[in-house]
Amino acid sequence: MKIVIIGNGMVSYKFCEKILSKTHATPPQITIFGEEPRPAYDRVHLSEFFAGKTADDLLLAPASWYSENNIRLHLGDPVQHIDRENKTVHSYKGINESYDYLIFATGSAAFVPPIPGVDKKGVFIYRTIEDLELMRDYAPKAKRGVVIGGGLLGLEAAKALLDLGIPDTHVIEFAPRLMPRQIDDAGSRILQSKLNQLGLEIHTNKNTSIILGDDTITGLQFADDSVLEADMLVISAGIKPRDELAKLCGLDTGHRGGIVVNDHLQTTDPAIFAIGECALHNGMVYGLVAPGYEMAEVVATNLSSGDKSFTGYDMSTKLKLIGVDVASFGDPFTGRPIVYEDTMKGIYKRINVSDDGKTLIGGILVGEAEAYNMLLQTAKNKVILPPNPEDVLLGARGGATEAGPGVLGLPDDAIICSCESVTKAAICQAVEAGHESLNDVKKCTKAGTCCGGCVPMVKDLITSTMKAQGKYIRNVLCEHFHYSRQELYDLIKVKQLYTFDEVLDTYGQGDGCETCKPVVASILASLWNELILDKGNDTVQDSNDRFLANIQKGGTYSVVPRIPGGEITPAKLLVIAQVALKYNLYTKITGGQRIDLFGAHLSDLPSIWEELIAAGFESGHAYGKALRTVKSCVGSTWCRFGLHDSVSFAIQIEERYRGLRAPHKIKSAVSGCIRECAEAQSKDFGIIATEKGWNLYVGGNGGSKPQHAILLASDLDSETCIRYIDRFLMFYIKTADPLTRTATWLNKLDGGITYLRNVVVNDSLGIANELEAEMQSLVDRYKCEWKEVVDNPELRKRFNHFVNAPGEKDPTVKFDHLREQKKAAEWK
Amino acid sequence: MEVTTDTQKEWVLACHTTDVPPNGGVCVKLGDEQVALFYFARRNEWYATQNLCPHRQQMALSRGMTGTQEGEPKVACPFHKKTFSLKDGRCLTDEHECSITTYPVKVIENKVYIGLYNPVAIM
Numbered sequence: 001m002k003i004v005i006i007g008n009g010m011v012s013y014k015f016c017e018k019i020l021s022k023t024h025a026t027p028p029q030i031t032i033f034g035e036e037p038r039p040a041y042d043r044v045h046l047s048e049f050f051a052g053k054t055a056d057d058l059l060l061a062p063a064s065w066y067s068e069n070n071i072r073l074h075l076g077d078p079v080q081h082i083d084r085e086n087k088t089v090h091s092y093k094g095i096n097e098s099y100d101y102l103i104f105a106t107g108s109a110a111f112v113p114p115i116p117g118v119d120k121k122g123v124f125i126y127r128t129i130e131d132l133e134l135m136r137d138y139a140p141k142a143k144r145g146v147v148i149g150g151g152l153l154g155l156e157a158a159k160a161l162l163d164l165g166i167p168d169t170h171v172i173e174f175a176p177r178l179m180p181r182q183i184d185d186a187g188s189r190i191l192q193s194k195l196n197q198l199g200l201e202i203h204t205n206k207n208t209s210i211i212l213g214d215d216t217i218t219g220l221q222f223a224d225d226s227v228l229e230a231d232m233l234v235i236s237a238g239i240k241p242r243d244e245l246a247k248l249c250g251l252d253t254g255h256r257g258g259i260v261v262n263d264h265l266q267t268t269d270p271a272i273f274a275i276g277e278c279a280l281h282n283g284m285v286y287g288l289v290a291p292g293y294e295m296a297e298v299v300a301t302n303l304s305s306g307d308k309s310f311t312g313y314d315m316s317t318k319l320k321l322i323g324v325d326v327a328s329f330g331d332p333f334t335g336r337p338i339v340y341e342d343t344m345k346g347i348y349k350r351i352n353v354s355d356d357g358k359t360l361i362g363g364i365l366v367g368e369a370e371a372y373n374m375l376l377q378t379a380k381n382k383v384i385l386p387p388n389p390e391d392v393l394l395g396a397r398g399g400a401t402e403a404g405p406g407v408l409g410l411p412d413d414a415i416i417c418s419c420e421s422v423t424k425a426a427i428c429q430a431v432e433a434g435h436e437s438l439n440d441v442k443k444c445t446k447a448g449t450c451c452g453g454c455v456p457m458v459k460d461l462i463t464s465t466m467k468a469q470g471k472y473i474r475n476v477l478c479e480h481f482h483y484s485r486q487e488l489y490d491l492i493k494v495k496q497l498y499t500f501d502e503v504l505d506t507y508g509q510g511d512g513c514e515t516c517k518p519v520v521a522s523i524l525a526s527l528w529n530e531l532i533l534d535k536g537n538d539t540v541q542d543s544n545d546r547f548l549a550n551i552q553k554g555g556t557y558s559v560v561p562r563i564p565g566g567e568i569t570p571a572k573l574l575v576i577a578q579v580a581l582k583y584n585l586y587t588k589i590t591g592g593q594r595i596d597l598f599g600a601h602l603s604d605l606p607s608i609w610e611e612l613i614a615a616g617f618e619s620g621h622a623y624g625k626a627l628r629t630v631k632s633c634v635g636s637t638w639c640r641f642g643l644h645d646s647v648s649f650a651i652q653i654e655e656r657y658r659g660l661r662a663p664h665k666i667k668s669a670v671s672g673c674i675r676e677c678a679e680a681q682s683k684d685f686g687i688i689a690t691e692k693g694w695n696l697y698v699g700g701n702g703g704s705k706p707q708h709a710i711l712l713a714s715d716l717d718s719e720t721c722i723r724y725i726d727r728f729l730m731f732y733i734k735t736a737d738p739l740t741r742t743a744t745w746l747n748k749l750d751g752g753i754t755y756l757r758n759v760v761v762n763d764s765l766g767i768a769n770e771l772e773a774e775m776q777s778l779v780d781r782y783k784c785e786w787k788e789v790v791d792n793p794e795l796r797k798r799f800n801h802f803v804n805a806p807g808e809k810d811p812t813v814k815f816d817h818l819r820e821q822k823k824a825a826e827w828k
Numbered sequence: 829m830e831v832t833t834d835t836q837k838e839w840v841l842a843c844h845t846t847d848v849p850p851n852g853g854v855c856v857k858l859g860d861e862q863v864a865l866f867y868f869a870r871r872n873e874w875y876a877t878q879n880l881c882p883h884r885q886q887m888a889l890s891r892g893m894t895g896t897q898e899g900e901p902k903v904a905c906p907f908h909k910k911t912f913s914l915k916d917g918r919c920l921t922d923e924h925e926c927s928i929t930t931y932p933v934k935v936i937e938n939k940v941y942i943g944l945y946n947p948v949a950i951m
Contacts, residue, residue, distance in 0.1 A: 023863065479897070
């Protein structure tokens with residue numbers, strides 16, 4: 001497929017990026033003809049050219065990017081003729097190029113109003129880096145600069161003049177206010193007062209009639225006969241789509257400019273597309289970059305066997321104009337306005353509410369636009385407004401927040417999602433604005449969209465915020481199961497169901513998803529402890545469980561053999577070393593006293609495990625929501641302070657609970673004395689030796705929200721200690737929400753540690769025997785799942801990257817070197 | 829590689845139906861390309877997409893978990909759980925994420941074929 005693109009602006013570049021990211025049977029051959037001498041640059045931030053950025057800083061990608069991606073880029077060489085019949089273009093420098101698809105991304109030129117004198121020296125337009133260079137060379141001579149146009153671009157140009165050091169800068173606007181398309185009169189007044197403070201003189205309602213001067217500008221004369229002296233003028237009164245070439249080759253264009261396109265961005269010739277500011281879609285030219293990018297996505301998708309339509313674009317926008325925040329969203333002008341105006345601080349906010357007061361139609365923010373995203377979401381999603389809609393603008397007043405335990409006790413500025421830096425306040429506000437599902441909150445705040453580690457906390461915030469609003473919460477799994485995890489656990493147990501499909505047929509609807517599948521898989525494993533890859537349950541396991549290894553950057557896996565209590569013989573260490581050398585694995589000691597081997601190809605996993613198992617190793621379940629490690633200090637066998645043999649007890653415990661699957665991972669440790677070298681109090685359950693026996697602590701956590709474990713019972717003998725752990729773990733497994741660590745579970749448990757102690761130690765519910773029996777049956781059914789896979793040729797087959805080329809490794813996997821080992825190549 | 833051509837597409841043999849785990853995916857090597865192939869056993873539907881997740885450019889979608897959202901089939905990337913529609917390839921969890929390419933699939937006598945569009949005929 002040969003694609004020729006005319007124009008190399010932001011949208012042209014984005015199109016290349018998008019089409020390259022898609023899969024093609026044969027890669028498309030792309031050729032670009034650009035009129036300007038340099039590759040696509042960031043026109044949105046053009047004024048930064050005067051604030052110290054160089055032309056190179058503004059480039060979206062260097063010329064080398066195009067050649068690296070096999071794109072032929074002809075700069076300074078505009079297309080001059082298109083032969084649609086033979087599908088070829090002819091360029092200024094004489095290049096002939098044929099195409100299967102031709103894409104107009106010619107953008108726009110500055111619209112210059114027909115005012116006598118626009119050709120005088122000292123009159124500029126504001127569009128390209130060349131325009132800026134001309135302005136920069138001329139500016140030192142100028143004492144007073146004037147900009148015609150008080151819209152977005154005009155104000156950007158005015159900023160450019162300020163940055164060029166012109167002491168006296170004026171803006172002329174024909175309309176009665178600045179940014180007439182985005183803000184109202186009152187908003188404009190506040191904006192004007194802010195701009196005045198920054199040294200800009202604003203003239204609205206001014207119609208320029210003549211540009212004065214002989215061959216060089218000396219001033220402007222207006223329709224009201226007033227005169228403004230000036231020695232430099234920048235015209236930035238709007239844009240004019242570059243459609244002349246399209247016209248020339250007979251494509252339909254609008255009478256006010258723009259190449260006519262349909263919802264596929266196809267022109268009247270189906271092999272020719274137009275995207276960005278040169279396109280006229282449904283009578284509209286979009287002069288912002290975001291809709292241009294969307295158009296690029298649509299065409300890139302359709303040329304990659306996909307199907308996508310462009311159906312218009314929301315023109316809501318937020319920007320910083322000369323340091324002043326200005327935002328406009330939805331319909332800024334109609335509806336029932338609620339207005340907040342602070343002339344002292346220069347803040348203007350207006351929201352437009354529907355006639356029934358229930359939804360937000362649009363609004364304007366000047367001087368402070370922090371609420372923009374929230375308001376935009378509220379308007380976009382037709383979220384029902386609170387009974388006093390002004391609360392959206394001003395915040396709920398007079399309501400002191402209750403301080404207390406749990407997530408609501410966190411300060412408002414606590415960062416919940418550190419990948420996307422989303423605060424607690426942001427999430428709570430989202431919930432209050434009506435985004436009451438995890439998906440909605442993710443969409444509106446981006447919280448939890450990167451690594452996902454904060455998702456349980458986000459869910460907690462959603463439920464507690466809703467509870468605080470007096471709403472009833474039923475903690476159901478997802479759209480496929482209208483049950484909580486606890487309810488589902490009991491139902492599956494009573495009905496004796498063994499596969500995800502059975503559970504879905506009996507209690508669910510639809511097909512399941514990435515939320516409910518792992519939850520049901522985990523419940524089945526916690527109940528029956530069968531091989532998780534059996535009975536068609538393999539594809540409902542989380543990816544790591546499905547391949548019994550941890551996926552790492554680049555798509556290789558890490559392997560963690562179990563090393564109970566952290567004790568290992570030199571002979572076994574040698575085996576790990578041999579395996580690591582043979583399969584070229586990066587090795588690292590983990591925090592849980594084991595050895596992690598990274599960089600294993602999927603197809604190598606069964607062979608690696610075959611060798612490890614032959615040497616007496618077992619799966620370490622590092623990939624599962626399961627017992628991980630029981631860490632230990634060296635204990636009384638060597639340590640002069642040790643009270644008991646902590647290593648032996650740790651090994652006993654680790655071997656008892658190995659493979660136990662739970663709502664989340666479980667970590668443990670045993671310390672041989674109160675010096676606590678094994679850090680048992682940071683574990684889900686931790687054991688510390690005393691003079692008389694063992695102290696058992698529960699509900700500790702490291703991780704993002706560290707928490708010390710709480711003492712459950714003291715001075716226990718080993719047997720009682722294990723019975724209490726059985727009861728504690730089983731009770732947790734039966735009652736916790738998905739992906740909830742013991743610490744969070746205990747924090748939320750009504751009655752807290754006292755209640756738990758009653759259940760576990762005093763058997764207040766009369767279920768202690770049952771809990772112990774359930775645990776014992778899980779313990780009895782334990783098998784090393786890697787051994788089962790290694791011994792089963794059918795299961796081994798699933799560990800291949802290519803279904804039609806077994807054993808062949810993913811050729812895209814790349815490694816770098818670091819300190820004599822390999823590391824995963826950095827991702828994009 | 830077995831290839832048949834009709835007016836619009838080339839149908840390339842990917843694998844046998846039994847090679848694909850029910851309700852799961854596999855990666856198919858087609859020349860230098862990697863295509864993720866999914867079988868929705870409950871609905872007896874087949875889908876194919878690019879294997880590359882556009883988020884971090886990882887060859888991973890075939891190892892992702894399948895599911896539906898309001899009836900629309902989707903796959904979740906194992907790396908960061910971005911989910912993509914298997915019908916039209918758009919990202920369901922992040923509207924700013926690039927969408928993925930989808931391919932038609934047909935099954936004849938237990939053989940699964942993936943349709944690669946002849947680029948000239950896509951419109």
